[in-house]
Amino acid sequence: MQKNSQAFKREHFPSHLVGALTYIMWNVPAAGDYLISAWVSDKPFREFPLKAGQEDLNSFAHIDVATPKFTRNVAPEIQIGAKGTVIFYCSGGFREFRITVTQKSDGGEKEIFNSEHLSRGDHFVMVPIVSGKYDFTVDSKKQPGTITVRSSSEKKTPASQLEPKQATATDGGLSPDKIELRPGQPLVLEIQTSKKFEITLLRDKPTPKRIRTIPTPNSPA
Amino acid sequence: MADFTLALSRNGIKDILVTLADRAAGKVNSDPVPLGTSVSYTVSTSWRFEIGDLFFAPMIELNETDFVLDFHFKFRIEVPKIEVGGQTVCFAKPFGEVSCVTLPVITLYDGGVFEFDIGIDGFRSEIEGAIDFQIVHFKPEESDQLDTTIRFFWENRVSNAFAETPEVSDFFAMAMKQGWELRIIPGWMDFDLIDEPGTIAGQFERELSNAITTWGADLSASDRDALLDLSGDLTTLIEGLLDIHDDHDTWILARISELGIVREVAKILSDRLGFFYLVKLLHEQKFPISEDIPFSEDIPPVRFEISNAALTIEPEELKIEVDIKAPDL
Numbered sequence: 001m002q003k004n005s006q007a008f009k010r011e012h013f014p015s016h017l018v019g020a021l022t023y024i025m026w027n028v029p030a031a032g033d034y035l036i037s038a039w040v041s042d043k044p045f046r047e048f049p050l051k052a053g054q055e056d057l058n059s060f061a062h063i064d065v066a067t068p069k070f071t072r073n074v075a076p077e078i079q080i081g082a083k084g085t086v087i088f089y090c091s092g093g094f095r096e097f098r099i100t101v102t103q104k105s106d107g108g109e110k111e112i113f114n115s116e117h118l119s120r121g122d123h124f125v126m127v128p129i130v131s132g133k134y135d136f137t138v139d140s141k142k143q144p145g146t147i148t149v150r151s152s153s154e155k156k157t158p159a160s161q162l163e164p165k166q167a168t169a170t171d172g173g174l175s176p177d178k179i180e181l182r183p184g185q186p187l188v189l190e191i192q193t194s195k196k197f198e199i200t201l202l203r204d205k206p207t208p209k210r211i212r213t214i215p216t217p218n219s220p221a
Numbered sequence: 222m223a224d225f226t227l228a229l230s231r232n233g234i235k236d237i238l239v240t241l242a243d244r245a246a247g248k249v250n251s252d253p254v255p256l257g258t259s260v261s262y263t264v265s266t267s268w269r270f271e272i273g274d275l276f277f278a279p280m281i282e283l284n285e286t287d288f289v290l291d292f293h294f295k296f297r298i299e300v301p302k303i304e305v306g307g308q309t310v311c312f313a314k315p316f317g318e319v320s321c322v323t324l325p326v327i328t329l330y331d332g333g334v335f336e337f338d339i340g341i342d343g344f345r346s347e348i349e350g351a352i353d354f355q356i357v358h359f360k361p362e363e364s365d366q367l368d369t370t371i372r373f374f375w376e377n378r379v380s381n382a383f384a385e386t387p388e389v390s391d392f393f394a395m396a397m398k399q400g401w402e403l404r405i406i407p408g409w410m411d412f413d414l415i416d417e418p419g420t421i422a423g424q425f426e427r428e429l430s431n432a433i434t435t436w437g438a439d440l441s442a443s444d445r446d447a448l449l450d451l452s453g454d455l456t457t458l459i460e461g462l463l464d465i466h467d468d469h470d471t472w473i474l475a476r477i478s479e480l481g482i483v484r485e486v487a488k489i490l491s492d493r494l495g496f497f498y499l500v501k502l503l504h505e506q507k508f509p510i511s512e513d514i515p516f517s518e519d520i521p522p523v524r525f526e527i528s529n530a531a532l533t534i535e536p537e538e539l540k541i542e543v544d545i546k547a548p549d550l
Binding site: 021064 | 308
């Protein structure tokens, strides 16, 4: 019955990986042939050929990087308009994927996108489920920005009907720096940093257990 | 002056009414009732009457008589899929124009079916009313008061179960014969089906809460977490699907009134009263000369016919006066 058990435990959202409840949006720069690769660690996991045709800013394509293996491991070619948007996502499973895109030309192949280096114009989307406060760090350093995920006590709106919130991720933090979400409500972050960032649920530090000394017959009175 | 008089005391009448009340008990099962797109329920309702005090004159008034109902609800809820994504997001592209995309939909919970039973027993409603008695000279061939059951019995098409229960068998056997019957005639009746909606709502709420707790305990931890995280507590989720919005009283009354219980019970009672007699004397009575001497061709029974019967209700008793005559031989 349960499909996405991983999603319910997701407390950490690194900007460079597509996984349960994170999307990365990339804009196709021009018409041409592209090869999209999904990597797990440093190993290629799946490839998707993409053909961008005539310019169409409003065109978009969803690519589920976790789809089952294709026949002969080759996905059917995906069509999109030049300057359209590709949304990478993961429909299930526990893996997280790094994404690269190479452009094919007569001169050879050139990597033009790597999710480890998101840049202006890209978007990172997270859909947190677990309630609590999340910190924003850039290159492992805490920066201003708190995301609070809080369940409503009122009648629930289905998650798929919650309006997405938008914010900006910069080197100096999140803007706005305080964001409130309901579980299942998407946060769309416009990228204005070339550095990796991470959004992590803050856990209360466990209270250290008191060590109880059990008196022994030889203990001093 | 009548040839003989039969008198029934107040206690005698009460005994008869208690017997009648037992016969008037019954049960109906509803068809599945849809409640929104993902919920349906059926209810079986059984009822019985508990006769209290009687007051005579001019009719017999019932006091402190209870109409007791037992409801057995069976709910089937299709807990829907839980998905995230699917929204439209618009943003400025690096190329200078704003465009919109739709986020992919991700299924988090595939949905499931939650079935549970809720029994609300012994729900009482006090009846006030009056009944009258009537003497009817019943001739089956002329009567339109035979219901389907008795017609089937007449045509030997009913189940053997009737024949195996002597009381019932005797009752139906007598019901088909010509004779003088003391029948009950409803006068007026007044009762609120649900006297105290808060009581029934409270009982329902407790039962629902127990059912949800049991269901929650049976779910896998991850399914339960999913439902809790995205839909709040399970009670909120299920009550939302049932379309209960805090007001359990109104909700349960609406479910019960949807069933048309009063109409259904009234119809069944009316069908049964159509052939229910309290006391019956056959048109032509035969008695042996002595209990020690059975009927035989040599010693025929004493026979007489009832030519007329009348009924009077007095403050402490009910009198039936009967005129008899010797039958034409």
